[in-house]
Amino acid sequence: MGESVGQDPATDDPYRAGFDDAAIGLVVLSADEATIVAANRVLHDLLGWPPGQLTGCATADFLADRPEGLGDGIQVWRRADGAVLDVRVRRSGRTLVVETVDADAAAHSEANREALENAGLGEWRWDRASGLLTLSRRAARILGRQPGRSVPWDELKTGLSDPELARLGATVAEACRSGKPYHFDTPVTVAGRTVILRVRGQAVPGRGGELAGMVGVVQDITTRVEARDEILSRDQRLRVATTIAKLGIFEWHMLEDQAIWENEHMYEIFGHAPEDGTIGKNEFLNDILHPDDRAAVRHAISKALREDGILQIGGRIRRKSDGAWRTIDMAGRFERDAPSRLPRRLIGVVADVTDRRIAEERQSLLIRELHHRVKNTLATVQAIVGSTARTASSIEEFYEAFVGRIKSLAHTHAVLTEDTWQTASLANLLLSELKPYAEVSVLGGAEGRISLDGPAIDLPSEIAVPIGMAIHELTTNAAKYGALSNRSGRVAVTWSLEPGGPAGILRFHWRESGGPPVRPPSRQGFGSRLLQRVLITQVQAEVETDYDPDGFSLTMRAPIPPRNDSLNPLA
The missing domain is CATH 3.30.450.20 (PAS domain)
Structure with a gap:
């Protein structure tokens, strides 16, 4: 033609x-x-x-x-x-x-067809009468099929699990009833591996309105889903890590002067609720931050902005929920759109380090206290060695007296170590020294040779050691020369807490009876010096001794120092 x-x-x-x-x-x-x-x-x-x-x-x-x-x-x-x-x-x-x-x-030009392929979209058409799927070249590659030939749906659906087939069938059926397009993501086995497909489709009606077929596009989104899952996994790991570490995370917009995002720990640390709104720079610096810390924080912010470095600040904040002062550490970085432009936002983390700072201060105090106690203990041991050597008449007498005094000192320290508040029970110190010599009756009973009567009193470490040593000397003298040196002697110890001083006045009375006649000592031994000097010097005690022939007695009044709560690990 x-x-x-x-x-x-x-x-x-x-x-x-x-x-x-x-x-x-x-x-x-x-x-x-x-x-x-x-x-x-x-x-x-x-x-x-x-x-x-x-x-x-x-x-x-x-x-x-x-x-x-x-x-x-x-x-x-x-x-x-x-x-x-x-x-x-x-x-x-x-x-x-x-x-x-x-x-x-x-x-739908050739260029558009190329654009669809570049976007990873493959076109498909399903004919109901034949049950065949006609695939574009891209769709065929996505589904692992040869381009240019139609694929029976019964053959293609073998890559789907039965539950997935049921789910997708319900989705498509509902879309056909409503006449609306449908879409879904589904895992499919293609050439022995699982891929994630995103399918979009639309029912095509016949002349009488019945379903004649469907058309749509298919896309392989496996890489996208894997990347999304990896991001979610990283986000979850970060969330778990920040939850365990109790870190607050925030993103603060500088121009708007407000946090555009913060996690739940930020609300806990600052004691505010989401409905209270976010905390701006002026509110943080002028209201929440402790006045003594504001200058240092402002200087750190200026330095980080000037040097484009990491912002690291610490300070005390007043928690809104209860008004308590808490200590925080904050680290962050100012983000800029371009090197020459002003920063637009600050991204950072906040940690409440109040408990850690208290623990560090307590540890430092305990180290100083340990140093002080070791120094005093060594001085006490040195005094014991020198005085025992001067008063002993033989090596055997020196050994016996020295070992006994060292054991008493060690026992007192053991009692102090076992107590979390670093105190020692007066009753326990007495029992440990007196029990080996005779039956002890507590709370003033008359059936034993030794009776103890007084309220429960815990002695702080600074007076427990010298009082423990004094009890050891009193017990040793009673066993050698006094009421515990025969079978009929008795020892009665009473104590009470009188008002006065920061924690009360200890009144301690030791009374011996039924022993050999008592005579005042002809010379002052270590025990006498301990009772008269150590108690007066270290305990600031008032000590009175009475060498009545019917029995030795001692009365002591000593102020009890207050407990140091900083030394209590449970506080």
Whole structure:
């Protein structure tokens, strides 16, 4: 047809009639394709020209977007009124078939098809009558199929599990009933590996409204899902880590002067609720931060901004919920859109280190206290060695007295160590010294040779050691020379707590009876010096001794120092 019409359509009536009456636009070009030789009525109507006026016109006048010449496919032509028109052109030699296309067909150009592939989208169409899926090249690659051949749905669905098939079937059925598009993500086994597909589709109705088929696109989103899961996993790990470490995380916008995001630990640390709103810079510096810490914090902020470094600050804040002062450490970095621009936001972490600081201070205090006690203990041991050596008449007597005094000292320290508040029970100190010599009756009973009567009193470490040593000397003297040196002697110890001083006055009374007649000592031994000097010097005690022939007695009044709560590990 192209050659017959091209030769002379006007002289061949049968061909000319067919040419003019064709239902599609036809045009014949000159040999150089620069001029229109003939055009039928449909083409004239399509381009808005009167019948017969296109003959002899230049083809370039009609090509709105193809200066390089005519070709196959969708093109943009210019009408007589200057408007543009989307047409589809099919070429056979110098004869062109020209017809209009709708907007969807015009948009679905070859370039768009390439864009779909570049976006990872493959097109598909399912025909209900045949049960076959027609796949684009991209869709075939995604589903692991050979391009150019249709795939039965029964074959394709083998890559889905039964529960997944049921779920997807319900989704598609509901979309078909409502007439709306549908989409879903699903795992599918393709070529032995599991991929995640994102499918979008739309039901295509038949002439009677029944379902004739479906069309849509498919995309492999496995990499995207894996990346998302990895981000979620990292977020979860970060959330767990910050929860365990009790770290507050925030992002503060500088221009808006408010936190645009903060985690739940920020609310706990600062004692405010989400409905209270976020904390701005001025509120933090002027109201929440301790006045004594504000200058240092402002300086640290200025330095971090100036040097573009890490912001590290510490200080005390007043918690809104209960008004308590808490100590925090904060670290963050100012983020900028460009090196030369001002920072837009601060991202950082906050930790409540109040308990840690208290523990550090307590540890430092305990170390100083330990140093002090070791120093005093060594001085006491040195005094014991020197005094025992001066008063002992033989090596055996020195050994016996020295070992006894060291054991007493060790026992007192053991009692102190066992108590969490570093105190020693007065009753326990007495029992440990007196029990080996005779039966002890507690709370003033009369059945034993030794009776103890007094309230429960815990002696702080600074007076427990010298009082323990004094009890040891009193017991040793009673066992050697006094009431515990025979079978009939008795020892009665009473004590009470009298008002006075920061924690009361200890009144301690030791009374012996039934022993050998008592005589005042002819010389002052270690025991006498301990009772008279150590108690007075270290305990600030008032000591009275009575060498009555019927039995020795001692009365002591000693102020009890207050407990130091900083030394209590349970406080």
